[in-house]
Amino acid sequence: MAKIIRKETLAPQIKLMVVDAPWVARKAKAGQFVVLRITEEGERIPLTIADFDPKAGTVIIIFQEVGKSTMLLGTLEEGDEILDFVGPLGREIEEKNFGHVVCVGGGVGIAPTYPKAKALKEKGNRITSIIGARTKTMLFWEEKMREVSDELFVTTDDGTYGEKGFVTQVLERILKNEKVDLVIAVGPVIMMKMVSVITKPHDVPTLVSLNPIMVDGTGMCGCCRVTVGGKCKFTCVDGPVFDGHKVNFDELLARQRIYLEEEQRALELWTVEKAKEEASRVV
Amino acid sequence: MPQRPPEERIRDFYEVPLGLSEWAAVEEAKRCLKCKTPQCVKGCPVEIDIPGFIELLAQGNFDEAIVKIKEKNNLPAICGRVCPQEDQCEVQCVLGKKGQPIAIGYLERFLADYEREKGVRSPSLPHSRNRKVAVIGSGPAGLTCAGDLAKMGYRVTIFEALHAPGGVLIYGIPEFRLPKAIVAQEVHYVQSLGVEIQLSRVIGKTYTLDDLRDAGYEAFFIGTGAGLPYFLEIPGENLNGVYSANEFLTRSNLMKAYLFPKFDTPVKIGRRVAVIGGGNVAMDSARTALRLGAEEVCLVYRRTKKEMPARVEEVERAEEEGVNCIILTNPVRFVGNENGWVTGIECIQMELGEPDESGRRRPVPVPGSEFVIPIDTVVVAIGQGPNPLFLESVPGLNLNRKGYIVADPETGATNLRGVFAGGDIVTGAATVISAMGAGKKAARAIERFLEAPDSFPQWR
Numbered sequence: 001m002a003k004i005i006r007k008e009t010l011a012p013q014i015k016l017m018v019v020d021a022p023w024v025a026r027k028a029k030a031g032q033f034v035v036l037r038i039t040e041e042g043e044r045i046p047l048t049i050a051d052f053d054p055k056a057g058t059v060i061i062i063f064q065e066v067g068k069s070t071m072l073l074g075t076l077e078e079g080d081e082i083l084d085f086v087g088p089l090g091r092e093i094e095e096k097n098f099g100h101v102v103c104v105g106g107g108v109g110i111a112p113t114y115p116k117a118k119a120l121k122e123k124g125n126r127i128t129s130i131i132g133a134r135t136k137t138m139l140f141w142e143e144k145m146r147e148v149s150d151e152l153f154v155t156t157d158d159g160t161y162g163e164k165g166f167v168t169q170v171l172e173r174i175l176k177n178e179k180v181d182l183v184i185a186v187g188p189v190i191m192m193k194m195v196s197v198i199t200k201p202h203d204v205p206t207l208v209s210l211n212p213i214m215v216d217g218t219g220m221c222g223c224c225r226v227t228v229g230g231k232c233k234f235t236c237v238d239g240p241v242f243d244g245h246k247v248n249f250d251e252l253l254a255r256q257r258i259y260l261e262e263e264q265r266a267l268e269l270w271t272v273e274k275a276k277e278e279a280s281r282v283v
Numbered sequence: 284m285p286q287r288p289p290e291e292r293i294r295d296f297y298e299v300p301l302g303l304s305e306w307a308a309v310e311e312a313k314r315c316l317k318c319k320t321p322q323c324v325k326g327c328p329v330e331i332d333i334p335g336f337i338e339l340l341a342q343g344n345f346d347e348a349i350v351k352i353k354e355k356n357n358l359p360a361i362c363g364r365v366c367p368q369e370d371q372c373e374v375q376c377v378l379g380k381k382g383q384p385i386a387i388g389y390l391e392r393f394l395a396d397y398e399r400e401k402g403v404r405s406p407s408l409p410h411s412r413n414r415k416v417a418v419i420g421s422g423p424a425g426l427t428c429a430g431d432l433a434k435m436g437y438r439v440t441i442f443e444a445l446h447a448p449g450g451v452l453i454y455g456i457p458e459f460r461l462p463k464a465i466v467a468q469e470v471h472y473v474q475s476l477g478v479e480i481q482l483s484r485v486i487g488k489t490y491t492l493d494d495l496r497d498a499g500y501e502a503f504f505i506g507t508g509a510g511l512p513y514f515l516e517i518p519g520e521n522l523n524g525v526y527s528a529n530e531f532l533t534r535s536n537l538m539k540a541y542l543f544p545k546f547d548t549p550v551k552i553g554r555r556v557a558v559i560g561g562g563n564v565a566m567d568s569a570r571t572a573l574r575l576g577a578e579e580v581c582l583v584y585r586r587t588k589k590e591m592p593a594r595v596e597e598v599e600r601a602e603e604e605g606v607n608c609i610i611l612t613n614p615v616r617f618v619g620n621e622n623g624w625v626t627g628i629e630c631i632q633m634e635l636g637e638p639d640e641s642g643r644r645r646p647v648p649v650p651g652s653e654f655v656i657p658i659d660t661v662v663v664a665i666g667q668g669p670n671p672l673f674l675e676s677v678p679g680l681n682l683n684r685k686g687y688i689v690a691d692p693e694t695g696a697t698n699l700r701g702v703f704a705g706g707d708i709v710t711g712a713a714t715v716i717s718a719m720g721a722g723k724k725a726a727r728a729i730e731r732f733l734e735a736p737d738s739f740p741q742w743r
Contacts, residue, residue: 023484023489023490024489027488027489027490037446041539041542041545041546041547042546042547043538043547043548044446044538044548068547069547083446084446084482084483085483086444086446086483086484086485086489087485087488087489088488088489089485089488215530215533215534215538215548216444216445216454216533218444218445218485218510218670218672219510219511219670219671219672220454220510220511220512220529220533220670221512221527221529221530221533221534222512222514222527222529222530223526223527223530225514225521226521227521232514232516232520232521237670237671237672250623251521251623254523254622254623255521255523255623257523257623258523258524258551259549259551262543262544262549262551263549265544266543266544266547266549269544
């Protein structure tokens with residue numbers, strides 16, 4: 001059990017929770033994730049750690065409400081407890097001075113970008129960050145990202161804030177004009193794929209943080225397998241961070257769609273049930 | 284033992300064998316010859332006094348008979364269901380030389396079920412020795428080691444990575460073969476001996492062995508099992524619809540996907556399902572697929588039925604339920620459609636050649652015999668290896684070529700002082716009962732180590 005100490009709505013459907021989990025906070029490193037479960041009937045949900053405080057014993061998770069499980073998580077309030085909270089899982093990123101690092105965060109992927117930028121900033125890297133969202137209201141943590149970056153660029157798809165367009169446009173511009181030693185990208189698979197495509201001709205090492213479907217998160221089920229450099233890897237124990245130039249993104253995109261029908265069905269049922277519940281409360 | 288008819292049982296996940304009646308159990312027990320030097324005990328890795336409990340059972344003294352079993356075995360309802368008795372105690376039975384051996388497994392199950400229905404008695408506990416032992420993993424090896432150490436008076440904590448205790452008993456073995464309520468009850472019994480279980484704690488990640496040492500644990504038993512699924516490493520294996528048996532069974536058993544959408548974790552099942560492999564895990568996967576609604580389930584195995592590692596009883600049950608065995612056949616590649624879903628398995632015909640290191644005749648491909656089996660779902664059940672997650676966190680621990688822990692077969696001692704290991708993480712995938720045997724031996728060795736560390740022999 002892990003208590004939710006604070007809850008914040010960052011953007012429509014994007015929520016932040018500060019969770020009391022000293023056993024995770026004490027060991028957490030940038031790049032790692034947790035697996036949580038909300039109810040006895042619930043799924044095991046993997047979420048990248050957005051920030052952690054070993055002294056306070058707290059871990060921050062940020063998630064977008066897209067399906068039944070994340071919506072259910074979103075209904076929990078301060079003081080409520082998360083049934084299982086397991087971690088930290090996965091491998092941490094290598095924390096050293098690479099030189100000039102560009103951190104790219106897209107959508108809810110801004111959250112897991114933050115601890116990586118922060119850790120690498122502490123190691124003396126020059127950090128250029130690019131964060132992007134669909135629209136202004138979906139953007140969050142701009143200030144936090146600015147604190148750990150030497151330079152920060154913001155884009156929105158619809159131009160309601162920052163530069164109109166995608167994070168990849170800014171990245172391309174930087175690559176043309178400056179020497180970059182490492183690019184780290186976290187966001188939708190298609191964004192990470194495009195980032196990797198762009199950095200390839202510039203020969204800039206590129207790390208991406210993958211988010212395939214998982215069950216146990218400890219290397220037991222093999223559900224999260226991904227092809228990297230022609231070899232089969234388990235994202236949960238070999239990753240979640242991999243060399244973007246070697247990842248088979250198309251396979252990953254297909255694998256993320258395995259349960260679309262079931263996810264839809266679960267969400268519809270849940271929405272109907274919730275509506276019924278609310279109706280009965282009104283009566 | 285009476286069992287439910289195939290056409291009924293493939294529609295649900297309830298248990299298949301129904302158990303013996305009181306009358307049948309007593310009559311069966313009366314067949315025991317009471318040998319002067321009983322052979323059956325030699326075949327039992329956890330050293331149950333088999334003639335002792337059978338005699339009490341034959342007299343109708345069920346209460347004392349189950350106590351007799353529990354002197355040695357903390358998990359009788361589990362063992363009575365999933366032990367390969369035909370290869371262990373029963374194969375030694377003198378009656379078996381000329382006819383049927385005593386059905387020791389059925390009798391053990393009968394007594395365990397009898398006690399459970401009556402309400403399990405908590406044993407009287409010894410005085411605490413107030414010394415802490417950590418057990419990593421709550422599978423059969425860990426539960427046995429922990430239970431025995433608790434009976435000796437030690438303070439034992441089991442650390443489990445998943446959210447439910449039981450290891451392979453809970454994520455691997457299906458409900459229709461081992462009801463989870465029974466696992467829960469026997470785990471509860473081990474807890475009633477004073478064992479604490481911490482769930483959702485991944486040793487190697489959440490805590491290291493050094494962290495546990497700092498917290499006052501003086502000895503360690505590693506029973507993390509062989510949970511890393513092997514794949515065939517052939518083209519198309521990451522297509523949608525290709526599962527490892529571990530994933531398929533974990534979704535169904537631990538996460539209760541057969542109750543979706545009441546439970547949130549789904550599992551995808553096609554009209555035609557192929558399971559690759561011939562072991563007990565393959566049988567469990569095939570029978571689970573049927574119950575999840577598959578119309579046709581086949582088992583693709585590269586040798587013949589004779590070489591299948593599964594229990595004969597399990598193969599028979601699978602076939603009764605309609606599983607079709609395609610033998611002497613090996614997959615060479617998975618075929619998929621443009622959306623990334625598997626649609627078929629290209630296989631090659633095999634024939635048996637000379638015996639290999641396993642003593643079984645080696646399957647050899649017949650050139651030019653390739654053919655495609657059209658399929659919607661594949662479950663790869665070709666075995667598991669050691670999960671490196673924990674092992675990587677213990678520098679200096681001796682591992683063998685295949686990545687398993689090197690441990691003294693008699694004591695479970697590893698090359699690290701105070702660190703013991705047993706079960707599948709030492710032997711590779713084996714049986715529940717052999718893992719329990721290893722847990723039992725290690726518990727005795729841990730006692731020797733804790734009471735006289737200086738005289739405990741260093742292992743390698």
